[in-house]
Amino acid sequence: MSKKDDKSSSFSRREFLKISGIAASVPLVIGPTVVKVEGEEVAVHGPGAVPVTLNVNGKDFHAELEPRVTLLDALRENFDITGPKRVCDRGECGACTVLIDDRAVYSCTTLAIEAEGKQIVTAEGLGNGQPHPVQEAFVNNDAQQCGFCTPGLTVATKAFLEKHPHATDEEIAQGIGGNLCRCGTYRGIHGVVAQMTGREPKGTAGTTMIAQHVSSLKGGA
Numbered sequence: 001m002s003k004k005d006d007k008s009s010s011f012s013r014r015e016f017l018k019i020s021g022i023a024a025s026v027p028l029v030i031g032p033t034v035v036k037v038e039g040e041e042v043a044v045h046g047p048g049a050v051p052v053t054l055n056v057n058g059k060d061f062h063a064e065l066e067p068r069v070t071l072l073d074a075l076r077e078n079f080d081i082t083g084p085k086r087v088c089d090r091g092e093c094g095a096c097t098v099l100i101d102d103r104a105v106y107s108c109t110t111l112a113i114e115a116e117g118k119q120i121v122t123a124e125g126l127g128n129g130q131p132h133p134v135q136e137a138f139v140n141n142d143a144q145q146c147g148f149c150t151p152g153l154t155v156a157t158k159a160f161l162e163k164h165p166h167a168t169d170e171e172i173a174q175g176i177g178g179n180l181c182r183c184g185t186y187r188g189i190h191g192v193v194a195q196m197t198g199r200e201p202k203g204t205a206g207t208t209m210i211a212q213h214v215s216s217l218k219g220g221a
Contacts, residue, residue: 047066047067048066049064049065049066050064050065050066050067050113051063051064052064052065052074052112052113052116053116054071054074054079054112054115054116054120055117055118055119055120056075056079056081056120056121056122056125057081057120057121057122057124057125058125058128061078061079063078063079065078065112065113067111067113068111069111069112069113070107070108070109070110070111070112071098071107071108071110071111071112071114071115071120072084072086072089072096072107072108072110073112074112075098075107075122081122081124083098083122083123083124083151083155084096084097084098084107084122084123084151084152085148085149085151085152086108087148087149088108089108090108090109091106091108091109092180093149093152093179093180094106094149094152094153094156094178094179094180095148095149095151095152095179095180096108096152097151097152097153097155097156097178097179098120098121098122098155099119099120099121099122099155099158099159100115100118100119100120101118101119102119102121102159102162103159104155104156104159104160121155122151122155123135123150123151123152123154123155124151126154126155126158132154132158133196134154134157134158134161134192134196135154137191137192137195137196138150138153138154138157138188138189138192140192140195141188141189141191141192141195142185142188143185143188143189143191143192144183144185144188145183145185146182146183148182149179149180149181149182149183152179153176153179153181153189156176156178156179157176157189157192157193157196160172160175160176160193161193161196161197163175165196165197166197167193167197169190172190172193172194173190176189176193
């Protein structure tokens with residue numbers, strides 16, 4: 001490499017370090033900025049706390065939150081909304097399920113700032129102050145024991161029924177498969193969906209449905 005090339009290269013490295021230093025300090029100095037990702041403008045927040053407003057069950061909640069705070073943490077620790085439960089804390093069990101714009105999501109893997117400007121509904125807000133029909137069906141079908149996973153399951157079941165009002169056995173198994181019940185009340189939970197789809201009025205809906213399904217499998221075998 002010639003001396004001229006070396007000088008040019010050194011200049012480029014020096015400029016690169018200078019620009020990198022400025023870019024790294026911008027969020028610290030002037031707060032949120034905007035960058036382009038795949039052609040779309042994306043706001044960059046942090047690393048310190050930023051003002052966040054969340055609409056939960058029809059009410060606005062305000063807080064200063066670091067961008068890394070999850071929706072689950074914000075609901076439980078900042079707003080005292082305890083329906084969503086922290087169990088696995090890694091998006092596997094569904095105990096923290098909430099609705100965001102009528103879509104069931106795991107709040108433990110959703111950032112609070114991602115939910116700004118959207119409608120968030122937890123188990124507390126399903127029935128607008130009264131038990132939602134899905135929640136009543138959980139009682140009718142004895143679909144809860146310890147009750148720890150029940151809030152997330154009621155939210156997930158409501159979201160499922162909105163899309164599948166006449167669900168088949170296979171659709172039920174797949175549709176609520178993202179929510180685990182450590183007490184094993186799946187028979188009752190299937191009964192909830194069966195009752196809501198008009199298969200059985202109450203009580204033994206899950207038992208009847210599963211027994212028929214098992215019998216049909218044995219007959220096919």
